[in-house]
Amino acid sequence: MDTSQQAFELAVQYHQAGNFPQAEQLYRQILQADPRHVGALHLLGLIAHQFGRSDLAIEYISEAVQLYPDFPEARNNLAIILMENGRLDEAVSQFHEALRLVPHFAEALNNLGNALKAKGQPVEAEAHYRRALANKPSYPEAYNNLGIVLETQDRLAEAEASLRKALQLMPNYAEAHNNLGNLLHKRNNLGEAMNCYRQALRFKPDFAAAHYNLGLMLGHQELYTEAEASMREAIRLKPDYAEAFNYLGIVSREQGNLDEAVANYRQALHYQPNLPEPHNNLAMVLTIQGRFEEALSHYQRALELKADYVDAHYNLSHLRLMQGDFERGWADYEWRCRRPDHPLCPFPQPIWQGEPLAGRTILLRCEQGLGDTLQFVRYARLLKDRGAGKVILECPPSLARLLRRQSAIDQVVNKGEPLPSFDVYAFLLSLPRFFGTNSVAQIPADVPYLDADPDLVARWRTRLESAPGFHVGISWQGSRSHRGDRWRSVPASQFANLARASENVSLVSLQKGPGSEQLPQIPGLAMDLGHELTDFADTAAVLKSLDLVVTIDTALAHLAGALGVPVWVAIPFAPDWRWLLEREDSPWYPTMRLFRQASPDGWDEVFARMRQVLQERGL
Numbered sequence: 179m180d181t182s183q184q185a186f187e188l189a190v191q192y193h194q195a196g197n198f199p200q201a202e203q204l205y206r207q208i209l210q211a212d213p214r215h216v217g218a219l220h221l222l223g224l225i226a227h228q229f230g231r232s233d234l235a236i237e238y239i240s241e242a243v244q245l246y247p248d249f250p251e252a253r254n255n256l257a258i259i260l261m262e263n264g265r266l267d268e269a270v271s272q273f274h275e276a277l278r279l280v281p282h283f284a285e286a287l288n289n290l291g292n293a294l295k296a297k298g299q300p301v302e303a304e305a306h307y308r309r310a311l312a313n314k315p316s317y318p319e320a321y322n323n324l325g326i327v328l329e330t331q332d333r334l335a336e337a338e339a340s341l342r343k344a345l346q347l348m349p350n351y352a353e354a355h356n357n358l359g360n361l362l363h364k365r366n367n368l369g370e371a372m373n374c375y376r377q378a379l380r381f382k383p384d385f386a387a388a389h390y391n392l393g394l395m396l397g398h399q400e401l402y403t404e405a406e407a408s409m410r411e412a413i414r415l416k417p418d419y420a421e422a423f424n425y426l427g428i429v430s431r432e433q434g435n436l437d438e439a440v441a442n443y444r445q446a447l448h449y450q451p452n453l454p455e456p457h458n459n460l461a462m463v464l465t466i467q468g469r470f471e472e473a474l475s476h477y478q479r480a481l482e483l484k485a486d487y488v489d490a491h492y493n494l495s496h497l498r499l500m501q502g503d504f505e506r507g508w509a510d511y512e513w514r515c516r517r518p519d520h521p522l523c524p525f526p527q528p529i530w531q532g533e534p535l536a537g538r539t540i541l542l543r544c545e546q547g548l549g550d551t552l553q554f555v556r557y558a559r560l561l562k563d564r565g566a567g568k569v570i571l572e573c574p575p576s577l578a579r580l581l582r583r584q585s586a587i588d589q590v591v592n593k594g595e596p597l598p599s600f601d602v603y604a605f606l607l608s609l610p611r612f613f614g615t616n617s618v619a620q621i622p623a624d625v626p627y628l629d630a631d632p633d634l635v636a637r638w639r640t641r642l643e644s645a646p647g648f649h650v651g652i653s654w655q656g657s658r659s660h661r662g663d664r665w666r667s668v669p670a671s672q673f674a675n676l677a678r679a680s681e682n683v684s685l686v687s688l689q690k691g692p693g694s695e696q697l698p699q700i701p702g703l704a705m706d707l708g709h710e711l712t713d714f715a716d717t718a719a720v721l722k723s724l725d726l727v728v729t730i731d732t733a734l735a736h737l738a739g740a741l742g743v744p745v746w747v748a749i750p751f752a753p754d755w756r757w758l759l760e761r762e763d764s765p766w767y768p769t770m771r772l773f774r775q776a777s778p779d780g781w782d783e784v785f786a787r788m789r790q791v792l793q794e795r796g797l
Contacts (some may be wrong), residue, residue: 182208186217198225216246220255227259235259243272250276254286261293269293284314291323300327318348322357329361337361352382359391371395386415390422397429405429420450424459431463434664436778439463454484458493465497466665466752467778473497488516499755502618507755508611514545515605521545523603530602532612537567538601544573544593545605547657548714549733551577552740553756553766556627557609558586570600579715583629618758618765625768626742634719638707642723645704647682651721652700653708653729655693665750666731668781670696675785676728677702679792686724688717688734728788731757739767748784751775 189204205222208215223238239256243249257272273290277283291306307324311317325340338361344354359374372395378388393408409426413419427442443460446453457480464473477494480487495510514520521543523529530540540561544551551573561569568588573581575592582590591597604612615621642649654668670693677685677700684704687697694708711717717734718741721727727738727745731754738745747764749757749772757764757772764770773784 182212182215186215189218190221193221193225198228201225214245216242216249216252219245220249220252223259224255227255232259232263236263247275248279250279250283250286253279254283254289257286257293258289261289261296266293266297270297282313284310284317284320287313288317288320288323291320291327295323295327295330300330303327304331316347318344318351318354321347322351322354325354325361326357329357329364334361334365338365350381352378352385352388355381356385356388356391359388363391363395368395368398384415386412386419386422389415390419390425393422393425393429397425397432400432402429402433406433418449420446420453420456423449424453424456427456427459427463431459431466432664436463436467440467452483454480454487454490457483458487458490461490461497462493465493468752470497470501488513492517496755500753500758502758504610504618504620505616508615512608512611514607521605525603527600528602530604530612532564535561535565535567535602537565539568539570539599540566541597541600541603542569542571542587542609543603543605544571544577545607547733548574548577549731549736550607551581552628552714552733552736554606554609555581555584555587556622556624556740557606557613558584559627560609560613560622562586568600570598572597576713579713580628580630580718583631583715584627621765623765623768626740628718628737628740630718630722630741631715634716635722638716638720639723641707642686642705645684645686647684648680648726649684649686649724650676651686651688651724651727651729652676653688653693653727653732653734654696655689656730656732657692665752665778666754667693668730668748668785669699671699672781672785673728674700674702675789676792679789683792686720688720688727688729735770736767739764739770742769744769744771746771746773746788748781748788749774751778751780 185204185208189201189208192201192204202222202225205218208218219238219242223235223242226238227235236256236259239252239259242252243256253272253276257269257276260272261269270290270293273286273293276286277290287306287310291303291310294306295303304324304327307320307327310320314320321340321344325337325344328337328340338358341354341358341361345351345358348354355374355378359371359378362371362374372392375388375392375395378385379392382388389408389412393405393412396405396408406426406429409422409429412422423442423446427439427446430439430442440460440463443456443463446456457476461473461476461480464476474497477490477497480490491510491513495507495513498507498510523543542558555571558569558571569586570589570591571581571587572591572593578590578592581587589598652673654670654673656663656667673685677683685700685702687703687706687708688711689708690711697703697706707720711720714737718737721738721741721743724743727734727743729735729745730748735745735747747770753774756766762772764772773788775781775784
């Protein structure tokens with residue numbers, strides 16, 4: 179055996195043992211003696227690749243292939259490095275050359291599948307993964323990759339089977355555990371998905387993507403402290419992990435740490451300026467902080483990067499509507515219909531676009547919250563003016579008894595019940611656009627457009643006679659599922675200020691469900707009626723029996739406004755779009771007065787002003 183062969187074998191031994199400096203030194207010595215030593219060039223290229231020198235790796239291995247074109251392993255490795263550097267067409271060519279030399283080269287078939295997947299050719303990628311498995315049935319990496327490409331084609335059951343096969347062959351395969359977790363998350367199997375991420379981290383504790391995915395799962399369960407820890411670990415392992423910074427911003431926002439959320443979104447954009455999601459999320463927080471022009475610029479940038487970005491269009495619509503830019507706001511608001519939480523409409527009938535109805539029957543579909551229905555049901559009257567022969571409203575059961583009293587509505591159907599025949603349909607919150615409500619002056623604000631059952635009103639007035647004086651109905655807690663509830667709900671103790679305004683003020687609680695546990699915090703409470711209110715027909719009758727309603731931004735405010743009852747609404751610093759900016763009145767409800775926060779979380783000043791106004795009335 180000659181000396182160069184002995185040196186090469188020794189270098190390979192060092193290489194396989196992980197002694198890369200010694201192996202590299204020997205490869206270089208061999209090449210000094212024989213610059214055409216193909217094996218040394220190939221393996222020196224692999225060491226260069228391992229240490230992040232892709233340019234040198236491509237140079238060395240390309241030279242090896244030029245010297246010895248029939249070297250399938252070198253072509254396969256060269257193609258892998260080319261693919262990692264985004265040179266996909268060159269990589270595909272090299273994989274094909276390797277397979278020309280060895281048609282049953284399973285690793286090259288698998289890698290070619292990866293290149294084709296990266297080129298956006300999932301069907302071709304799938305075919306090569308299956309060829310790899312035909313030649314090497316016990317090939318977990320190919321099963322893993324096949325599972326990924328099947329998932330991209332929404333063949334989720336097949337994808338899951340493939341990933342589970344990969345794990346059957348290699349139970350400690352961290353990447354397959356992580357990918358199976360992603361698939362199960364998509365299939366809404368959240369518990370098992372979380373377990374998959376934990377398994378991935380069990381076998382590979384420094385797996386940044388698995389920490390990130392686990393953090394997503396924890397955040398979805400509102401376990402924000404744990405989610406933050408997972409995201410910070412992902413960032414520790416991968417300091418430029420833009421997606422993790424973005425989600426850390428979401429976690430900070432949900433915990434009420436707005437400045438920290440802004441900083442995290444900006445970090446995400448520092449590493450990936452063209453990532454649309456942090457632009458959208460940053461704009462949301464800037465809006466909460468009242469930095470509207472900055473928010474607008476980030477929404478616009480998100481949409482420049484991703485023109486069909488549904489959430490950015492929807493969120494931008496809120497900002498435009500809040501600023502009174504109704505014409506553009508309603509147009510962007512239509513993007514809500516593409517959101518996954520929007521009601522489906524599997525109807526053969528067409529959607530109404532504002533044309534004359536000429537006696538046809540129209541179905542109105544409620545959407546979003548109860549307050550939205552109460553606010554926009556006013557447009558039913560205008561449908562009659564547009565020629566509707568019959569107006570059918572589909573709504574939640576809690577509103578049905580009340581809305582059956584609306585004269586412009588011919589039939590009310592509980593959501594989920596069979597629908598009668600109709601000719602066209604429309605979503606309730608699309609009506610302002612179709613009726614050209616393009617400015618504050620064009621809002622149809624004739625109130626009351628709802629009324630209460632006189633018998634129920636008489637009954638509740640009798641109940642209220644036991645509490646003397648000026649009757650003020652109060653509510654302080656909204657639905658916790660509302661994404662802005664952190665900002666709009668108020669501690670019940672704030673309402674005690676109203677009772678102190680005058681001995682003649684009798685506070686009447688209308689709070690139902692969550693928040694009722696705070697009743698002891700209102701020492702001046704005269705009566706608790708919340709638990710007796712069965713639906714909105716009852717609530718409407720109570721409101722008509724009161725002198726004033728004071729509430730946070732919930733359906734109760736809309737009901738009072740629609741009934742023409744005097745109502746004061748405590749508005750957070752970053753208001754919901756419908757309350758516009760700065761005004762103390764509402765063009766939607768003439769009997770409403772708005773009391774706005776001067777700064778985030780500053781409710782003391784709001785309720786002090788309310789108390790002062792009550793005192794000035796000399797009750």
